[in-house]
Amino acid sequence: MKLIPILTLLLLSGGVHAQTIKIGELNSYKTFAAFLEPYKKGMELAVEEINRAGGVNGSKLEVVSREDGGNPGDAVRVAEELISREKVALLTGTFASNVGLAVSNLAAQRKILFIAAEPLTDKIVWENGNRYTFRLRASTYMQTAMLIPEAVKLKKTRWAIVYPNYEYGQSATASFKKLLSQAQPGVQFVGEQAPPLGKIDAGAVVQALIDARPDAIFSSLFAADLQKFVREGNLRGLFKNTAVFNLLGGEPEYLDPLKDETPEGWWVTGYPWSEIKTPVHQKFLAAYQKKWKDYPRLGSVVGYSAIYSAAYALRKARSTDTEQLIAALRGLEMSTPFGPIVYRAVDHQSTMGAYVGQLSGKGGKGRMVNWRFADGANFLPPFEEVKILRKE
Amino acid sequence: MSLSSVLIQFTNGLASASSLFLVAAGLSLIFGVTRVVNFAHGSLYMLGMYFAVWLAEKVGFWAAVPLAAAGVGVLGLLIEISLLRRIYKSPELLQLLATFALLLVLKDAALWAWGAEDLLGPRAPGLAAATEIFGGAFPQYDLLLIVLGPLVLVFLHLLLSRTRWGLLIRAATEDREMAGALGINQRWLFTSVFALGAVLAGLGGALQIPREPANLGVDLTVISDAFVVVVVGGLGSIPGAFLAALLIAQAKAFCIGLGFSKATLVVEFIVMAAVLVLRPQGLLGRPAALPRGPGAEEPPLSSPSPRLLRAWGILVAALALLPLATDGYALVLLTDVLVFALFAASLHFILGPARLYSFGHAAYFGLGAYAAGILFLQVKLPMELALALAPLAAGLGALVFGWFCVRLSGVYCAMLTLAFAQITWSAAFQWDGLTGGSNGIVGAWPAPWLASKTAYYLLTLLACSLAIAFLWRAVHSPFGYALRAGRDAPLRAEALGIDVRATQWAAFSVAGLAAGIAGAFYAFSKGSISPEAMGIQRSVDGLVMVMLGGIHTLTGPVWGAALFTWLQDAAARNVDYWRAAIGISILALVLALPRGLATLAQRRA
Numbered sequence: 001m002k003l004i005p006i007l008t009l010l011l012l013s014g015g016v017h018a019q020t021i022k023i024g025e026l027n028s029y030k031t032f033a034a035f036l037e038p039y040k041k042g043m044e045l046a047v048e049e050i051n052r053a054g055g056v057n058g059s060k061l062e063v064v065s066r067e068d069g070g071n072p073g074d075a076v077r078v079a080e081e082l083i084s085r086e087k088v089a090l091l092t093g094t095f096a097s098n099v100g101l102a103v104s105n106l107a108a109q110r111k112i113l114f115i116a117a118e119p120l121t122d123k124i125v126w127e128n129g130n131r132y133t134f135r136l137r138a139s140t141y142m143q144t145a146m147l148i149p150e151a152v153k154l155k156k157t158r159w160a161i162v163y164p165n166y167e168y169g170q171s172a173t174a175s176f177k178k179l180l181s182q183a184q185p186g187v188q189f190v191g192e193q194a195p196p197l198g199k200i201d202a203g204a205v206v207q208a209l210i211d212a213r214p215d216a217i218f219s220s221l222f223a224a225d226l227q228k229f230v231r232e233g234n235l236r237g238l239f240k241n242t243a244v245f246n247l248l249g250g251e252p253e254y255l256d257p258l259k260d261e262t263p264e265g266w267w268v269t270g271y272p273w274s275e276i277k278t279p280v281h282q283k284f285l286a287a288y289q290k291k292w293k294d295y296p297r298l299g300s301v302v303g304y305s306a307i308y309s310a311a312y313a314l315r316k317a318r319s320t321d322t323e324q325l326i327a328a329l330r331g332l333e334m335s336t337p338f339g340p341i342v343y344r345a346v347d348h349q350s351t352m353g354a355y356v357g358q359l360s361g362k363g364g365k366g367r368m369v370n371w372r373f374a375d376g377a378n379f380l381p382p383f384e385e386v387k388i389l390r391k392e
Numbered sequence: 393m394s395l396s397s398v399l400i401q402f403t404n405g406l407a408s409a410s411s412l413f414l415v416a417a418g419l420s421l422i423f424g425v426t427r428v429v430n431f432a433h434g435s436l437y438m439l440g441m442y443f444a445v446w447l448a449e450k451v452g453f454w455a456a457v458p459l460a461a462a463g464v465g466v467l468g469l470l471i472e473i474s475l476l477r478r479i480y481k482s483p484e485l486l487q488l489l490a491t492f493a494l495l496l497v498l499k500d501a502a503l504w505a506w507g508a509e510d511l512l513g514p515r516a517p518g519l520a521a522a523t524e525i526f527g528g529a530f531p532q533y534d535l536l537l538i539v540l541g542p543l544v545l546v547f548l549h550l551l552l553s554r555t556r557w558g559l560l561i562r563a564a565t566e567d568r569e570m571a572g573a574l575g576i577n578q579r580w581l582f583t584s585v586f587a588l589g590a591v592l593a594g595l596g597g598a599l600q601i602p603r604e605p606a607n608l609g610v611d612l613t614v615i616s617d618a619f620v621v622v623v624v625g626g627l628g629s630i631p632g633a634f635l636a637a638l639l640i641a642q643a644k645a646f647c648i649g650l651g652f653s654k655a656t657l658v659v660e661f662i663v664m665a666a667v668l669v670l671r672p673q674g675l676l677g678r679p680a681a682l683p684r685g686p687g688a689e690e691p692p693l694s695s696p697s698p699r700l701l702r703a704w705g706i707l708v709a710a711l712a713l714l715p716l717a718t719d720g721y722a723l724v725l726l727t728d729v730l731v732f733a734l735f736a737a738s739l740h741f742i743l744g745p746a747r748l749y750s751f752g753h754a755a756y757f758g759l760g761a762y763a764a765g766i767l768f769l770q771v772k773l774p775m776e777l778a779l780a781l782a783p784l785a786a787g788l789g790a791l792v793f794g795w796f797c798v799r800l801s802g803v804y805c806a807m808l809t810l811a812f813a814q815i816t817w818s819a820a821f822q823w824d825g826l827t828g829g830s831n832g833i834v835g836a837w838p839a840p841w842l843a844s845k846t847a848y849y850l851l852t853l854l855a856c857s858l859a860i861a862f863l864w865r866a867v868h869s870p871f872g873y874a875l876r877a878g879r880d881a882p883l884r885a886e887a888l889g890i891d892v893r894a895t896q897w898a899a900f901s902v903a904g905l906a907a908g909i910a911g912a913f914y915a916f917s918k919g920s921i922s923p924e925a926m927g928i929q930r931s932v933d934g935l936v937m938v939m940l941g942g943i944h945t946l947t948g949p950v951w952g953a954a955l956f957t958w959l960q961d962a963a964a965r966n967v968d969y970w971r972a973a974i975g976i977s978i979l980a981l982v983l984a985l986p987r988g989l990a991t992l993a994q995r996r997a
Contacts, residue, residue, distance in 0.1 A: 030503070033508030033608065034509045037508050066965060067965075071929075072920050072922045073914065073924065074960075074964075076918045076919065077728055077918075077961070080721060081724065081725075084724070097830070097831055098832055098922040101831055101832075102832075102918065102919065102920040105920055106918075106919055123831065128835075165653075165654055165657065165830075166830035170829070191651070193653045194653045195648075195653055195656060196657045198613065201645065201648060202603070202604075203404040203407065203408070203534065203603075203645075204401055204405070204644065205653065207397060207400050208401075208649050208653070210397075210528065211394070211397045223510060223607070224510050227512050227604075227605045228603065228604050228605070231512070232531070235522045235531045236528070236529045236531065237529045253509070256509070257510045257512050258512065
């Protein structure tokens, strides 16, 4: 019986070809190493699984991975190299918004498919969206929207906001203000702090927030900024009587370094990897731990799912032709460790969700409690709104 | 702000000032004596943090701090003996290149040793809580820092004023040649100063771990802050550094306290620009003593031989024929090389013949790039016109900033250019409506007839080679002679009726214009422009290219640009630790060819 699938595979592939399909991947591995090292491991796991199962359309999958130098200029050059020298079938990767947008724009110019794996910026699928670009992860807007129901339930009226001063923090703040004001008319925003990314002067920022006397705080800090903010806030008692919402705060990349400083009760989006018991996740977790002897971070899931997105698209299109790949990805339904997702035809955004929950630091180690899965499909604006934003 | 919060923010500022002072004091000491602008000082600070976090788990926080500082001190000792000692006699700023390479190597070494994840250190045992002051909670540990800063200041003051070693240091800072002539062993003096500076950097880093996680980005953040503090305070002046640290930390704390947190992006550079314009030698610095004799003389540039001119003509012709052989990636890479060759040549135009140091040349590159994007996408000019007009914006910027910069010399001039560059950068970063903020401008692609790689490459080749040829020609024109006269003997040049300052100002503006051409071509080759195009990194890259090629040659910077761009491209593709690979390559080149790549050709000739 086992022979049959193998035989069909052989038939489909038209014999044993040593052909490979190349996927071009570029990312800021040295600039955002904490996120991207696990991301690369996830990617390699996916490639291994896909090729062990016979590859795609009878060919092996090969990921050609490149360092993009962390800035748009170098990234565009690297992408050009992948396109013209490596002749890749499609592009994927990128982390920061500006790099993602630049590569997305290049993809439209060179007419090649680009699956933006990690950039969170709303603009990549909306204002600056183009038909060659698809985005995997739940965007800034979606993750902000996921926190809104809990924020409304608390009925706090005085909100202060702190965010890293660049695209991601700015748009998280704008979305949060807009969505909360709609859901809870009369809410006041009493203070706003926008420290430069990676350079927060945490003591002064925390003191300024204390002076604003908020009931609740919305933060989109992450990485070193978040750690400094948490320690100063804990020391100075900012969080004692204040509810805090922190976008991305539950992602292992940013949560694990907090250890015994982990603040209690913060609402965050993240990834409680050890507690998700769905069969798809269990399977992913076991395979990842077997291969890498380490637990997955959020980046691992993103890298893994990005490669699978490419593989499913190639499979559905039965071709590496860009137009057919676009047609295949539009409305593509597929499975990820977070469950099924759809790449929406209207704006090329996937409906990948995120986990929303509260932080707890019992035992000197941060984890997420009271969490639930928020399906991305439920946190996107209506089609009409999206169509107005996309200027196609 | 209530009175209580004013007082607490002031106290916050004091704590930050102490941290800032520790790292700046080391940098200032090292510069004062050795004249080395130590780019790797931030890396030593970063290593202090990593050492301390790592040791704190084993021996506890309080033992980890001195151990980490001592460890970094030993490392500093090794760096000085094995590397810097060999290149003190090399052209000025070459040490900058070497320490920049060191920064790349140390960053990757830390990544290799401690991994990518941020490491938050423990709270300091015994000072782990907050205490009540001015009606608010204030971390006890920060109170310790507030005391430590002045203590170190007093210690350094006593060391410098009461010990024989301090006497020698002061003598060497004041007049290096004279100290040498009096028989002071400079080798060990330099080594000990560098080691002490390293200890201070390591101490600063180690003391910071209860407040900030050890992370790989801290080296660059710290080095730019420390440079600013040192220059604002006055180079080589320790009390000046303390005062400047205080001024800048308070300015930041109150920007945040008063609700202008976005201004913290740039406030230190505004302070620095203001100080340098009003008091060019820094708050407590003394004007540099005039060099004795004719100064650092440079061999005059000879006019290029007809053979050399023919060789360049053949090279350009070969480049123009290249599209016959390939239409692939080689053209993309070469477009980058040409753009950066012009950028490096324009930087060299003020660095070499005028000896006006610029750490902020990316401002003009970026102005050209942004102007191209804005004229094309917002003003809706045709692409060709946008490309042609954009460099004027850079020239105009250079004209304005240059007026201030040429009034200073040496590192002060360099830091003023850096301050202007950072102010321009932050304007591009914040001005969402015009520049697209941190995302930048997207969608600036060439007109259809230039859209193919071949067409755009050829146009870039034409424009960049013409611009470079113009710059080289200018160096050999009467204007160029006046410029070099002003560099080699300013007093004699003035006596001959040359307006040295005006000549330099003109050169600065021309260099800005040329960088703007490079920037505009860069913008349309990438289709997008974001603030990185005018960031510190771009300025540093330019310096590295010029230094690699050799500052005392005319053609070197072009080779340096080609080598550096190729190296970045090749290393990033083939090596995991590509930053270290670039760093090691640069170090090898510096040690083998201390006068730059172009000397290879000269030696053979």
